Amino acid sequence: MACKNGLLVCTPLECATLEEMLASMGRAKAEGADLVELCVDSIPFSHISEVKKLIRQRTLPAIVSFRLKSWRTSGKGDCEFLCLQVLRLGLELDVEFVEMDYEMASDIAMAEHLYRREKSKIIVSSYVNGGKPSSEKLGDLIARMQSTGADVIKLVIDVDYITDLAPLFQMLTYCQSIGAVNTIVRRPIDGKLIGYNTDCEASITAIEDALRGYSQVVCMGSKYKLHQYLGKLEHSLLEALRAYECGARLLQEAAEVLFKAGSRAIQIVHRYQSSLKRSRRIRNGFCLDTDPSVLVPLIAIAVGSRGLISQLLGPKFGGFLVYGSLEGKSIPGLPTLVSLKQVYKLEYINSDTKVFGLISNPVGHSKGPILHNPAFRYTGYNGIYVPMLVDDIKEFFETYTGTDFAGFSVGIPHKEAAVGCCDEVHPLAKSIGAVNTIVRRPIDGKLIGYNTDCEASITAIEDALRANTSVINGEASLPSPISGKTFVLVGAGGAGRALAFGAKSRGARVVVFNRKYALLFNMKMKSLSSNPRLLFEKERAKSLAHAVAGEALPYEYLDRFRSENRMILANASAIGMEPNSDQTPISKEALRAYELVFDAVYTPRNTRLLQEAAEVGATVLQKISYASLFWNNSDSKYSSSQGKIYGYRSVGTGMLCLRFYNVSWNTFIGLSIERPSPSPALSLIK
Template sequence: MAFKNNLLVCTPLECETAGEMLSSMKRAETEGADLTELRLDSLSFSHNSEVEKLIKQRTLPSIVSFRLEPSRISSNKDRKNTCLQVLRLAFDLNVEFVEMDYEVASEDVMAEYVYNRSNTKLIVSSYVNGRKPSAEELGYLIACMQSTGADVLKLVLDVEKITELAPVFTMLTHCQIPLIALAVGSRGLISQLLGPKFGGFLVYGSLSDKAVPGMPTLLSLRQIYKLEYINADTKVFGLISNPVGHSKGPVLHNPAFRHTGYNGIYVPMQVDDVKEFFRTYTSSDFAGFSVGIPHKEAAVGCCDEVHPLAKSIGAVNTIVRRPTDGKLVGYNTDCDASISAIEDALTERRITHKGVLEASPLSGKTFVLIGAGGAGRALAFGAKSRGARVIIFNRNYERAKALAKAVSGEALPYESLDRFRPVNGMILANASAIGMEPNSDQIPVSKEILKACELVFDAVYTPRNTRLLQEAKEVGAVVVSGVEMFIRQALGQFRLFTGGLAPEAFMRKLVLEQF
């Protein structure tokens, strides 16, 4: 069954045997695929009767394809003849779709089958490798492909930067016949997730145990992104980061959009150059962004306006495109999220006899910070505003000194961290990536230093219970997970994204379940 917006979800199957392909097809059906692409060029078979048996035994509607490497279309005649025989057989068996390379479809030898096909739809594909075509070049290519008599067109592109997808979205919107666009690689992921918004005919999803870079899994399409809700009016939000694969934002924001009835989708965006990204994606369709490592500071310069707190910190983690004039406005929800989480944990220990805390529990405390990036800056300014004495360690000592100067704190060389003489009752906050998956066995400080800490905070939230927090808890310190910061900053972002209230209980429950 196609989605109610007529979008199809297809799982490509590359298997060595027909048995494996049929088994994978059943799994794809279980995980929610509408159809499969049988990539018969991957199959080992000695006679076409094996292919015929496979096609007849299929349990899902299918696309039959036999890809030829562009450089070998003319040179390898045996391979080409096998391709032509397989595709003709698929036409004869009235398979739902046959896909062929544009170069093959253009040849006279296939014209008869293309012209005389009965129920089979023809997909003509082109693999745009090694070059970065403009919208005009793609438009010309599409016109040539359409002249073959295709029912559906397909573009496959290797992309090095996420900005190279902009002309693809333009083609999806304006193409006169159904178009499939697939960008290969981790930076191409949004070519699938945003396909239905821009008019894509079909998106690809991989089997859960066969992840493909740049391709969402079937389960994520059905359970997280739910593309049946996406249409031309859907607002696009996403995380701008590098790397981006660790993000839990999609599993939080997408269900929250649906829970509140807001027409939005939140997607991971692996961005290398944040300035180029914002120069490229200027449409009001791209309505808001979370900003992650390493772009939080550089993103300040991309905003037309910056909230005073974010300006003083020198880092933004949230950017919203104001609907009235299209200007980009930057905010920082990290600061309040992290500091309030720390304060609340300390408050549980230090309620006054009247039941009211008279000052911030951070006031007068020594606040030791590891990391001087965007998250570190938010923590440093927040701690300073609560009256703490801030000491900063960072691998780049110059960055540590610059941040220390901004908050009237102290910077120490990162190499001296092991020799640091801790102050009893101090607060330790890790705002570096040390301990993040897949390097979850790493820890930024020794257990001896942790013994002097009243509280340890770790901005890392994958894994939820980092080695730093485990060892801090073992020596009796209060621990605050980055998950708590993640929840609080996400609530602030959601309010900014939607201009309304965030469903706090719903979002908190969702995050704790996911982690």
């Protein structure tokens, strides 16, 4: 049922009818789900017997849940009573898991459920929203949730930024090994966070003192003092159970004393029966046994598009299960079940897995995971490549400092800002002023920045032009076919800078058309000075043109610009990218002046710009930004640090040709970087 690493993949089912729920369960089974979450609150049932039918007809192991927040929002009436009815039914029918909200996990409800169940396990869940959650806040909440006696606990967190996920990963890593954390120390040697629980020793001492006092009072026969010590013992026991780290023998002894003391104490013992079984002995103060059989598994979910990696990296940090949605039923923050099973292959992910990803905004268009994850598995490298929706790249690197976050592709709009985040920048990237690949050097954790867009894109353009003139793949002795041509560039961002510098190095005349420059061209400086952002955009286009000895023109001039025939057009802007795939930077008629059209947009693959360019007879070329992988010479030796990657290149009018390359993984896996000579780098898919 579970993956090789013990991870479960669960599909949440929110359906309008019972029939739809059963049909969706069948789809989830076909797509490879290990279990499903039956969100009973989404079904407008009139009688509990309908829920009974659903549970009995399940075709997969299931979590039966009744979300109070969802039910209250719908205004359907008394939810607490109905929730308890549904949960009791799940226990009676021996469903695999029953999930209840933390606010419903009261003493009475939990005691009843703990004694009614035979095969079912109880998940206690809590929804956290309202600002960035701190490690301290989450640690305290987890400790309180564990004290309910739950078999599994679940946190659902609403995050605004990807950096808000860091405390969640910390809790997954440390709270599952010791139950609860109240002290976290960053180890200087490697920067890792080490969690401790200093409540444990204090709790043990308090219980021992209370038990000693109780024994003495019993011998003396003093009823007054007996009551006093029972009160102390009860308080110490409750504190110890909340801390969750006291020795099992002491807790059991204290529980037996309270059990004999009266009905109120009996309720306390029943309430924490499950806790007693899971408690562990302390060894040497802070050293705790971490027998997996006594751990309380944690499920962690971050809601929203920035929370996607909470699921993709769940198995690395110790998550009990991850969620994947059905194909065609996307849920913000959840990957699809198909992608989990076919692209990310989470069964191969463990605590030693290195994390790589695309830092961009937007990031949904990324094809990087489709290339890199199979390539990691092919080469036997323990890594995972994930999309990372980042708003502030500086804050991102300040938050994720661990060496396990080992390498990054950098996309729109962070390529220029990424330069300032690196400890070292490759000379080419520094001269361009943009970075598209960052590697964390394992030996010291420093961030090293590179730019592979430049050589990769320009070489692809050269090869396509040479193919048109029947020259076999560019002999080194021949001059560049770009030399002397007019290179028209749309966009002055990071990708545009790389293309401009590459074209200049080949002897082309570069003309920059920045879309935002059209608005600025006729504005007075007084207006510009009141809008620093607009002024920045104008200066960026002009400074790029100056750096490559070219010129910057307003975007509105693009359709009329024709300095010569057989020019080269490169779109390095986001024009034409999904969801605006109907847009194009230039009219179809104006494309007749171009010999070759290059588009850096790769979602959709065949953009409107490329379609219209092919229709008027131009050679079209799409950038398949296949990340910072270096293309070795044909005589390079194949080694364990190299893999074979398929990449698409367009050659000839409107044609897409599949070519086979040996590529070195040296950049991404942090080994020494081989400078390809004379063949340049093949750009990495982002």
